[in-house]
Amino acid sequence: MIKNPELLAPGGDIDSIKAAIAAGADAVYCGLNRFNARNRADNLTVDDLIGVIRLAHRNSCQVFLTLNIILIEEEIAALVSLLNTIVNTGLDGVIVQDFGLLYLLNENFKNLKIHASTQLTTHNEGQILFLRKLNVDRVNLCRELNLNEITHLTSFAHAHEMRTEIFVHGSHCLCFSGICYMSSVQNGTSGNRGRCGQPCRDEYITTSQGKTYPLNLKDISTFFDLRELVKSGVDSLKIEGRIKKFHYVYAVVDAWRKQIDNLYKYDIIGQDNTSLRTMFNRGFSNGFFQGKIHKNMFVDNPRDNSAWNLAEHNGNSSGKGIELAKKTIYDERSEIIRQVKKTTAHLSTGKIPVKISISGKSGTPLTVTVTTEDFSFTLSSESVLVRRAVQRSCKEIASSNQRRTESSLENKKPAKDHLGPDAMHKTFRVLKSSGYQLENIRLQDLEKGLFLPFKEIKQLQRAVIITLNDLDTFTTPVTLPRTVKPEKEKITASLSVVISSEKDIHLCDESTADVYFQLPDCLQEKCSELKNLFLSNPHLTPIFPSILLEEHFTAAVDLLGHIQPRQVITNNTGIAYYAWKMKIPWIAGPYLNLVNSHGLKCLKESFNCSGAFISNELGKMQIKGIQKPTKFNLFYSIYHPLLLMTSRQCLFHNVSGCSKKFMDKHCFQGCKKSATLSNLRKEVFYLNKELHCFNRLYNSNNFLNTEIVGDIPDMFTSFFIDLRDVKTETAAEDKSLLLSMFSQLLHKKSGAKEKIDELISPTTNSQYKKGI
Secondary structure, three states, X not given: OOOOOEEEEEEOOHHHHHHHHHHOOOEEEEEEOOOOOOOOOOOEOHHHHHXXXXXXXXXXXXXXXXXXXXXXXXXXXXXXXXXXXXXOOOOOEEEEOOHHHHHHHHHHOOOOOEEXXXXXXXXXXXXXXXXXXXXXXXXXXXXOOOHHHHHHHHHHHHHOOOEEEEEEEEOOOOOOOOOOOHHHHHHOOOHHHOOOOOHHHOOEOOOOOOOOOOOOEOEEEOHHHHHHHHHHOOOEEEEOOOOOOHHHHHHHHHHHHHHHHHHHHHOOOOXXXXXXXXXXXXXXXXXXXXXXXXXXXXXXXXXXXXXXXXXXXXXXXXXXXXHHHHHHHHHHHHHHHHHHHHHHOOOOOOOEEEEEEEEEOOOOEEEEEEEOOOOEEEEEEEEEOEEOOEEOOOOOOOOOOOOOOHHHHHOOEEOOOOOOHHHHHXXXXXXXXXXXXXXXXXXXXXXXXXXXOXXXXXXXXXXXXXXXXXXXXXXXXXXXOOOOOOOOOOOOOEEEEEEOOHHHHHHHHOOOOEEEEEOOOOOHHHHHHHHHHHHHOOOEEEEEOOOOOHHHHHHHHHHHHHHOOOOEEEOOHHHHHHHHHOOOOEEEOHHXXXXXXXXXXXXXXXXXXOEEEOOOOOOHHHHHOOOOOOOOEEEEEEEEOOEEEEEOOOOOOOOOOOOOOEOOHHHHHHOOEEEEEEEOOOOEEEEEEOOOOOEEEEEOOXXXXXXXXXXXXXXXXXXXXXXXXXXXXXXXXXXXXXXXXXXXXXXOOOOHHHHHHHHOEOEEOHHHHHOO
């Protein structure tokens, strides 16, 4: 039998964490009241976290802290202060999305293990290599991957000394994580900031298919697939649910714990998931995991479906059957709540009492004995104690013929007593920040009048913390150097244009703008054609998409190596890794979510990145605070269709309909269609499926931000305009004229902005106005 996978449970508050521990979780993941992707959860204070770590470790459970959001420039100082506080607490790992945070961890907090969040959208080999170079220890694989893909990537990760985890139960996003901007655009609440308003689960005007919640997916549950999960070699099975209550966490963790234990002890997979069905759920699906992406993965109700699902499972979904199911659920939840409260009553996150005894005499090392409720240990200084000498406070006289005077001798002062009661209490009160309560310090066996260099006392203090918290090393507090603004350089921004059709290549000849060609998601079948395109048009620069699965990623790497472009833009870090290895200059695309200076430094210093797009989610002042590295270019898209989500699922099933119940290979390669969808506020969304591409959802109004050209001069090397034929409400017909007008805008020609506003309408720049 392959090794037992870790069972990783959510902890939105202390009660849920206690419930997870009591139910048998091997690890819990939790967030603080800042810097995490579940702002709606109760979350923890720093003191709570320290108590949780102590409680979990006493019960053979690990604790991972979620710092899985993108971080704006003004938050970096507070983040470093937080890291200084938690780095020596024994925390088992941090879950990360932001490249700036990855940079800070690698530079300053090397004893913290790094886990790559699902927000980093990891789905191919190159991304694993990219993250490994940034010393990531574990990666959460995309929820959209099937068993074969999970097995392959897990084997690849293990070969490169990385571990994998996957979500096995809980809510399921319709969009690939990390590149969903629907809540950001619609509500000003970014999912990349932990503030997703879940507009995909909103009620919409009834579609032609009779659906009012057409974008609402069922919950993921691979409960009956455990044997296949174990065979895949995946290291951790992760349960979603940090905004769920403690009884939910207990019931779900308990069910999975029993399922895992039964497989390992008796080689049995239980076929009864009633305990899961009685907890909040929207119905269950394992469609992505099984590689069967089908219509039944949707449910036309985003709320708790537990009663209806249980009634259907019991074979009686009539009104009476549902009422009976509701009563059963109420009774079972009440019993679980009572049981969990009783089971967790003895679990405390309070500080653990510590007693310290300090002893020593002249000529022997200083000995520190530390005793807790669980264990005791003794540490000794490297040097021996000596009699405390009198230190001279007067300066040596430079002239050799002068003698010390009697008055100078009267100014002699005793050395500071670092071994006295007050000094010892001050030295070891730091244990409080590691979850311990210093009860007393016993000094009776320490001979008086002794001296030991303060440096060695400090080393003993750190050794005590290292031993108590089972650390490899002690990390000293970090202070970031004061930022020195470089001298303002004069930058004349150029114009760049994005196309995706060969019929638009003529635009290359109509202006001095650089022309970039957006590649499709499914590259394998198009690879030969694209090689010819780029070799015939060497002035075209490829843009690689965010999602490149298995054979399409292989084809993308082949294309990159074959055409050897002068540079590339990539929204996929796997391509970034191979561009770096091939010494091809590369630019980090707009969907890599770069929002701070440290993120730019991370990419430049680790992968020789030549430039990056600043995220369109940022507001004006947030952009102004960013400082680029030397010899590094910044880019910004001032006009583009507003992409809200990219999905492996078919978005048309519940909107305009599709004759197929299951998606197949032809759907990705050969399907081309569009449709619209309106919510109850009568806001319109555009569904778009292009050949060789995933399903996408667009905002009705394109993004247009001409203000930034004047607002923030001398920052961007080039401004991009996206002239692809993506159908939205925004009308922009004459591409040649648009190109001319945008060029005039950058050259500060009078009337250019007004003419652009006439040519392109309606538009929005709400993200630039609001920021994140």
